[in-house]
Amino acid sequence: MASLNGYFMSYQKTASALLASYKYAEPFAAYLKKYFKQHHKFGSRDRKVISDFCYGFFRIGKSAEKYTLDDQLQIGFFLTHSQDNGYLSLVQPSWIDELTNSIDLKINFIKSIYSSFDETKIFPFSSQVDAALESDQFRKSHLIKPSFFIRIRPGRNDVVMNKLKEANIDFTEINPSCLLINGHSNLENLLEVNNDYVVQDLNSQQTQAFLPDLNDDAFPMWDACAGGGGKSILLHDTYKKADLYVSDVRESILVDLKLRLKQAKIRAANIFNVDLESNDANSTVIKSIPKKGFKLILADVPCSGSGTWGRNPESLRSFDEQDLVVFHQKQVSIIKTVIPFLQKGGFLLYVTCSVFTIENDQVIDLILNDTPLKLLKRGMLVENDSELQGDKLYAALLTLEA
Numbered sequence: 001m002a003s004l005n006g007y008f009m010s011y012q013k014t015a016s017a018l019l020a021s022y023k024y025a026e027p028f029a030a031y032l033k034k035y036f037k038q039h040h041k042f043g044s045r046d047r048k049v050i051s052d053f054c055y056g057f058f059r060i061g062k063s064a065e066k067y068t069l070d071d072q073l074q075i076g077f078f079l080t081h082s083q084d085n086g087y088l089s090l091v092q093p094s095w096i097d098e099l100t101n102s103i104d105l106k107i108n109f110i111k112s113i114y115s116s117f118d119e120t121k122i123f124p125f126s127s128q129v130d131a132a133l134e135s136d137q138f139r140k141s142h143l144i145k146p147s148f149f150i151r152i153r154p155g156r157n158d159v160v161m162n163k164l165k166e167a168n169i170d171f172t173e174i175n176p177s178c179l180l181i182n183g184h185s186n187l188e189n190l191l192e193v194n195n196d197y198v199v200q201d202l203n204s205q206q207t208q209a210f211l212p213d214l215n216d217d218a219f220p221m222w223d224a225c226a227g228g229g230g231k232s233i234l235l236h237d238t239y240k241k242a243d244l245y246v247s248d249v250r251e252s253i254l255v256d257l258k259l260r261l262k263q264a265k266i267r268a269a270n271i272f273n274v275d276l277e278s279n280d281a282n283s284t285v286i287k288s289i290p291k292k293g294f295k296l297i298l299a300d301v302p303c304s305g306s307g308t309w310g311r312n313p314e315s316l317r318s319f320d321e322q323d324l325v326v327f328h329q330k331q332v333s334i335i336k337t338v339i340p341f342l343q344k345g346g347f348l349l350y351v352t353c354s355v356f357t358i359e360n361d362q363v364i365d366l367i368l369n370d371t372p373l374k375l376l377k378r379g380m381l382v383e384n385d386s387e388l389q390g391d392k393l394y395a396a397l398l399t400l401e402a
Contacts, residue, residue: 008087011046015053016069024318028054049085056080058313059143061122067114075110075117079103079143103140125306125321128356132380133392138355146310147389150187150197151205152177153264154237160196178205180388194263200230202390203307203381204353207231210377210395211238212296212347218242220269221296222289224276224338225249229257231300231351236266239296243269245289249276276337277330285341293341296349301331303352303359307392324358331363339371345402348373352394355380360394373398 022031032054036047056076057069064072077087078095088096098109111117120126122142126135152160157176164171167190170182180202181187191197222245223232232246246261246268248254254273261268272288274281304327309315335350342348350367352359361378368375378396383389 008049008090011049011053011087012070012073012091015050015057015073018050019054019057019069022314024314027312028058028314029312049087053077053087055145055313058316059122061142061313061316062124063119063121064110064114064117065121066116071114075114079106079110080145103143107140123309123316125319125356128321128324128358130355130357130360130380130394132382133355138392141389142310142313142316144310144389146391147202148181149174149200149202149205149390150179150181151200151234152179152197153195153233154240156196160191163190174202174388178202192263194233194260195265198230198233198264200234201308202383202388203393204230204391205234206381207349207351207393207395208234208238210349210397211235212376212397212399214239214242214295214347216241219295220245220290220293221298222247222294222338222341223298223300225300225302225334226257227253227300229260231298232257232261232268233264233266235296235298236264242296243290245269245294246271247274247276247285247288249274276334281337282340285337289341293343293346295343295346297338297342297346298349298351299335299338300351300353301334303327303331303354304356305353306355307353307394310389311391324356327354328358328363331359332366335363335367336371339373339400342400344400346400347376348398348400350396350398353391354394355392360396364396364398367398372400374401 018032018035022028032051036042042050053073057073059080060072060076064075074091078099082100084096084099098106107119119139123139126139129135129138169185172180172182174180187197193199218241220243221235221239223235224247226232226246226248232244236244244266246257248257251273254271258271270288274284274288304319304324305312305315339348350364354360364375364378367373376397376399381393381395
């Protein structure tokens, strides 16, 4: 027991040091990866426990900021776990009987000990959140690790299902193409990533429901802010005969995207680098696309990412609300840049992974007022079952009437 106690105290000390030195200049996952690469003494279990401590700290936001870092680590562990790994039995043994209670009871228990604990500061931006999200439930959802979803590529369903069953991988079928993978299963040695399946969140997959019903013909379409390329592959799988054009402002992202499309066996008509906010954006786009423009443009624009903070909870402690105005202006600028390249009768799908109205409805309202686009539908993409724990996205489908 003494040896085990020593390990947990060492883990807590390491986590405290990591959090004290982290400056929020990069994603914590990247920061953590660099740290462990420099310190080879940590084995896989060490890395897992230390990471878990840190993410528990981030998930409670600033709700316990009046208390010590070690207090916050213990509160974070308690509120984000239903089973003890030996840590609580060491530092707070009287808490163990409360671990399996509901989150509301657990919060009340913590408040009985730490009177200044304020659960509203887990996600302290509720006044800005889309009305489709119930603020209290949404706030508490950050205490739960998001689920891991995959989308099965067309024609690969039997291959994926058979191999998962043969390997005894625990999964839940959400729909014929969407699976929730339970546990911490590594699929890369079992299946061909991007060819057999794509790692894609449930609600990201559901953007497909916002895509227009177009004839199965060849037509040009553009993923204007492609990022990692998940929605580029989704576009191709939805409109198999269409010509796919892909762009992003980051050249490094495009390098990774080219590899991903190659793995997916997708040949894009063109992949090009463009800053859609720059003065020369129009000339760059004109040189890179078909003369008649596009029948469909997908703009998954840069945003706060607030709908994904369940996966990146460090933002709960570092986000500055003043940045929302900057994002709003960026989003409007990008949309106004791409509109001239939309064909008459064509469609624009606007997407964010944000829960803030200033990045969602307020952008669309401004576009509707300032441009000839007409709205077909819009809304938050939020799973009905709170236990699924997917990201939160927003989508709006607009058209340029002929």
